[in-house]
Amino acid sequence: MTNNPYVYILIMAVVTYAIRVLPLTLIQKQIKSQFLQSFLYYVPYVTLAVMTFPAILDATQSPISGLCALIAGIITAWLGASLFKVAVSCCAVVFIAELIIPLF
Numbered sequence: 001m002t003n004n005p006y007v008y009i010l011i012m013a014v015v016t017y018a019i020r021v022l023p024l025t026l027i028q029k030q031i032k033s034q035f036l037q038s039f040l041y042y043v044p045y046v047t048l049a050v051m052t053f054p055a056i057l058d059a060t061q062s063p064i065s066g067l068c069a070l071i072a073g074i075i076t077a078w079l080g081a082s083l084f085k086v087a088v089s090c091c092a093v094v095f096i097a098e099l100i101i102p103l104f
Helices: 005-026 034-058 063-078 083-103
Strands: none
Touching: 034 063, 063 083
C-alpha cells in the first residue's frame, strides 16, 4: 500500500459514511425491542463520556486536581445544578487545587 494520505482519507470517509447509512437502509421498520431501543438511546451519552473522561484528568497540571474537579462536578450535577454551575464549580476546584497542591 502506498503512503498516499488521500487513500487513508478516502477509506475513513467510506467507513464513516457506511456506518451512518447502512442502519438507515437496512432497518425499515420501527424497532420493537425495548433492550435495543434503550441501547441506542444511551450510545451518544456513552460515547461522549468515553471521549471526555480521559481529558478531564489530563487537562490539568496534576491528575489530582482533575480528579477533584471530576468529583466536584459529579456532586454538583447530582444536586441538580445547571451545566454552567457545574462547569464553574469544576473550574474553581481546579484553580484552588492547583494553588494548594504545590504546598505539599
